[in-house]
Amino acid sequence: MNIIFATGNKDKLVEVREILSSINKNVTVRSMKEVGLDPEIVEDGATFEENAMIKAREVYRAAKENNMEDILVLADDSGLCIDCLNGEPGIYSARYLGKDTSYDIKNQNLIDRVNEEGKGNRKAAFVCAIAAVFDDGSEEVVRGTVEGEIAKTPAGKNGFGFDPIFFLPERGMTTAELSPMEKHAISHRGNALRLMRDVIKKHENINS
Numbered sequence: 001m002n003i004i005f006a007t008g009n010k011d012k013l014v015e016v017r018e019i020l021s022s023i024n025k026n027v028t029v030r031s032m033k034e035v036g037l038d039p040e041i042v043e044d045g046a047t048f049e050e051n052a053m054i055k056a057r058e059v060y061r062a063a064k065e066n067n068m069e070d071i072l073v074l075a076d077d078s079g080l081c082i083d084c085l086n087g088e089p090g091i092y093s094a095r096y097l098g099k100d101t102s103y104d105i106k107n108q109n110l111i112d113r114v115n116e117e118g119k120g121n122r123k124a125a126f127v128c129a130i131a132a133v134f135d136d137g138s139e140e141v142v143r144g145t146v147e148g149e150i151a152k153t154p155a156g157k158n159g160f161g162f163d164p165i166f167f168l169p170e171r172g173m174t175t176a177e178l179s180p181m182e183k184h185a186i187s188h189r190g191n192a193l194r195l196m197r198d199v200i201k202k203h204e205n206i207n208s
Contacts, residue, residue, distance in 0.1 A: 001135075002068070003029045004037070006059040006075035011160040012189075016076075019184045019193045029074075037062045043077070048091055048129035049141045051077035060133040071135050074196065078128035078188060080162045082110065082150060084118035093162070107154050107165045114150045122149040126166060126175075126188035130196045140199045144192030148175075159183060 005016055013031050020027045032038065039062040045051040055075035063071050079093030089096035089110075097106050114122055125148065131141040146168075154164035156176025163176035168186075175183055184190040 002071050003027060004032055004035055004059060004063060004071055004073045005029050006032050006055040006073060008033060015189060018180060019190050032059050048077040048079065048127055049143065051091060052129040052131035053139065053141055056131040056133045069135065073133045074130060076128055076130045076189065081125050081127055082114060083123040084114060084121045103161055107162060111150060111165055124148055124150050124166065128188040128192040130192045132196060132199065134203055142192055142195040142199060144188045144195060146186055146188045146191065
């Protein structure tokens with residue numbers, strides 16, 4: 001089975017490869033661009049699940065148009081949801097303050113907003129929905145989450161995106177301060193991929 005992951009985010013692809021390799025050493029994951037696919041994808045869904053499935057379906061369609069066989073297309077939609085900001089930035093996380101705005105600016109903006117609007121409530125969650133379209137066209141979607149808080153100051157150099165401001169009270173550090181393996185063991189994307197692993201195994205058993 002050839003796994004195609006529908007993303008152009010290099011940091012995300014590295015993380016996905018690391019997590020899936022820890023699940024199955026025989027898994028080879030390639031991005032849609034690495035297999036020569038670049039479909040136009042309009043993420044106009046209202047939920048993480050809808051957007052993940054939109055991406056997976058479009059890449060699957062493009063793969064079949066290019067006569068690719070024995071494929072599994074995976075796509076994710078993920079983001080940071082902050083309680084006191086009514087779930088923002090949510091499904092708009094990647095586009096928050098503009099795609100080209102640095103995460104240093106985005107992260108400080110969110111800290112400032114939580115300080116001003118939170119009234120002491122700093123609760124937040126990372127959410128990741130992963131959609132799958134199997135070679136036979138069947139579809140599945142799963143969701144993984146991790147609970148935390150918005151840090152008072154950014155910390156850590158690991159990870160990417162909002163990791164430096166996502167504080168884990170039980171560990172006393174942000175996800176950017178965790179090692180990659182520590183992060184994968186608890187992260188929203190790691191949790192979702194482990195759920196998807198079970199879906200894939202069930203699908204393979206049914207169709208074997």
